[in-house]
Amino acid sequence: xxxxxxxxxxxxxxxxxxxxxxxxxxxxxxxxxxxxxxxxxxxxxxxxxxxxxxxxxxxxxxxxxxxxxxxxxxxxxxxxxxxxxxxxxxxxxxxxxxxxxxxxxxxxxxxxxxxxxxxxxxxxxxxxxxxxxxxxxxxxxxxxxxxxxxxxxxxxxxxxxxxxxxxxxxxxxxxxxxxxxxxxxxxxxxxxxxxxxxxxxxxxxxxx
Amino acid sequence: xxxxxxxxxxxxxxxxxxxxxxxxxxxxxxxxxxxxxxxxxxxxxxxxxxxxxxxxxxxxxxxxxxxxxxxxxxxxxxxxxxxxxxxxxxxxxxxxxxxxxxxxxxxxxxxxxxxxxxxxxxxxxxxxxxxxxxxxxxxxxxxxxxxxxxxxxxxxxxxxxxxxxxxxxxxxxxxxxxxxxxxxxxxxxxxxxxxxxxxxxxxxxxxxxxxxxxxxxxxxxxxxxxxxxxxxxxxxxxxxxxxxxxxxxxxxxxxxxxxxxxxxxxxxxxxxxxxxxxxxxxxxxxxxxxxxxxxxx
Numbered sequence: 001x002x003x004x005x006x007x008x009x010x011x012x013x014x015x016x017x018x019x020x021x022x023x024x025x026x027x028x029x030x031x032x033x034x035x036x037x038x039x040x041x042x043x044x045x046x047x048x049x050x051x052x053x054x055x056x057x058x059x060x061x062x063x064x065x066x067x068x069x070x071x072x073x074x075x076x077x078x079x080x081x082x083x084x085x086x087x088x089x090x091x092x093x094x095x096x097x098x099x100x101x102x103x104x105x106x107x108x109x110x111x112x113x114x115x116x117x118x119x120x121x122x123x124x125x126x127x128x129x130x131x132x133x134x135x136x137x138x139x140x141x142x143x144x145x146x147x148x149x150x151x152x153x154x155x156x157x158x159x160x161x162x163x164x165x166x167x168x169x170x171x172x173x174x175x176x177x178x179x180x181x182x183x184x185x186x187x188x189x190x191x192x193x194x195x196x197x198x199x200x201x202x203x204x205x206x207x208x
Numbered sequence: 209x210x211x212x213x214x215x216x217x218x219x220x221x222x223x224x225x226x227x228x229x230x231x232x233x234x235x236x237x238x239x240x241x242x243x244x245x246x247x248x249x250x251x252x253x254x255x256x257x258x259x260x261x262x263x264x265x266x267x268x269x270x271x272x273x274x275x276x277x278x279x280x281x282x283x284x285x286x287x288x289x290x291x292x293x294x295x296x297x298x299x300x301x302x303x304x305x306x307x308x309x310x311x312x313x314x315x316x317x318x319x320x321x322x323x324x325x326x327x328x329x330x331x332x333x334x335x336x337x338x339x340x341x342x343x344x345x346x347x348x349x350x351x352x353x354x355x356x357x358x359x360x361x362x363x364x365x366x367x368x369x370x371x372x373x374x375x376x377x378x379x380x381x382x383x384x385x386x387x388x389x390x391x392x393x394x395x396x397x398x399x400x401x402x403x404x405x406x407x408x409x410x411x412x413x414x415x416x417x418x419x420x421x422x423x424x425x426x427x428x429x430x431x432x433x434x435x436x437x438x439x440x441x442x443x444x445x446x447x448x449x450x451x452x453x454x455x456x457x458x459x460x461x462x463x464x465x466x467x468x469x470x471x472x473x474x475x476x477x478x479x480x481x482x483x484x485x486x487x488x489x490x491x492x493x494x495x496x497x498x499x500x501x502x503x504x505x
Contacts, residue, residue: 047322047348053393085462098458117470169461182468193468
């Protein structure tokens with residue numbers, strides 16, 4: 001055993017050599033030493049505990065979205081399944097893509113998507129996206145935090161351009177909020193709209 | 209993001225050297241430019257956190273942040289590292305939870321001797337470093353590694369100010385990402401994988417640059433722990449970096465967002481300023497029909 005100091009070579013049952021302790025790997029599975037001798041209380045001062053600086057960023061998963069004018073809806077995490085983003089079935093709820101940024105992150109789009117309508121329930125909350133204009137404010141809330149965003153663009157993109165060229169899901173860009181629903185001509189035979197409505201909004205200050 | 213070529217390597221000190229980390233050694237691989245250090249973590253194989261079970265154990269990673277010193281480090285009298293040089297990290301030291309005594313000596317003389325609180329199941333970075341004051345003795349500051357899952361293609365980065373300098377701004381790609389960080393404080397952030405140019409300046413200023421700019425290559429699925437150590441006056445500023453694998457959460461980018469399956473909204477024009485006229489029109493129409501029906505009876 002590597003007990004080079006005389007202070008504590010009390011029974012260290014099952015301890016692997018110190019080298020493999022430090023080296024980790026398979027040897028790291030060795031049983032830990034029994035609690036070695038510690039100094040009498042008060043004899044050895046405590047080390048410090050690092051604290052977050054005041055400028056620590058807040059990040060949170062949104063659970064509520066508030067559109068310009070005050071209409072608000074619950075937000076639930078939404079996953080991509082078989083290539084499709086599965087948004088909440090209830091059309092009064094909106095989904096947050098779980099692979100995107102959280103509100104307050106420094107990079108990446110936080111993406112919310114919701115029904116403009118559905119066969120089961122009719123008109124959805126995100127029909128309101130059609131009336132959103134650049135310059136207006138959208139707010140995300142969650143876990144006691146708030147993040148505000150100012151709409152910078154409202155665009156209609158062909159559905160197959162959403163994932164390929166629109167950049168809506170990009171995570172390497174500066175942080176932004178992207179709100180997506182459907183728009184354009186409705187094709188009853190296909191059961192869907194031809195376009196996606198993509199509202200992009202830039203963060204106003206930091207999440208708090 | 210600038211993709212500068214990088215050289216040099218962060219080496220961890222471990223007597224049982226983990227494969228893939230320490231092939232390189234010697235000054236050949238460290239190109240030191242005054243005020244500019246090129247540092248890579250590309251050669252680093254990420255450590256999987258040594259399991260710290262709930263049965264009352266924790267894991268310590270001890271960062272030697274004292275420039276010019278070579279330390280022999282013990283935990284409760286058990287040697288965990290000898291000849292540990294500045295910016296080296298002794299990783300994966302498994303200890304029992306509770307108060308652990310960490311002692312660092314140089315040439316047999318005690319350099320620092322402190323109690324460190326270790327929670328059961330915790331993974332801690334224990335940094336031996338200089339406080340801000342140039343005349344004060346070394347201190348030990350402990351940071352908890354939070355092993356929370358991140359989305360695919362992302363990494364978590366925690367930067368700790370453990371250098372002998374006053375409050376600083378930490379800049380990423382030229383922009384202040386964290387302002388007024390004091391000695392002992394840390395910040396964490398989740399970023400997409402990529403290479404970031406990081407530098408540290410006195411808070412509120414843009415010069416003299418305390419450290420960097422240096423490229424930090426960030427790979428997905430890892431927690432990067434970055435420690436600024438050293439002292440500007442003696443030109444010993446550098447970084448120590450280590451990583452821990454993180455679990456992944458979330459799903460990939462979708463190809464399709466199909467959020468209109470009923471078509472009921474199709475009749476509403478995007479330019480219509482308000483739904484109210486439409487609703488009113490329909491209501492009046494419904495009323496007229498009802499009235500006419502009643503009249504026919």
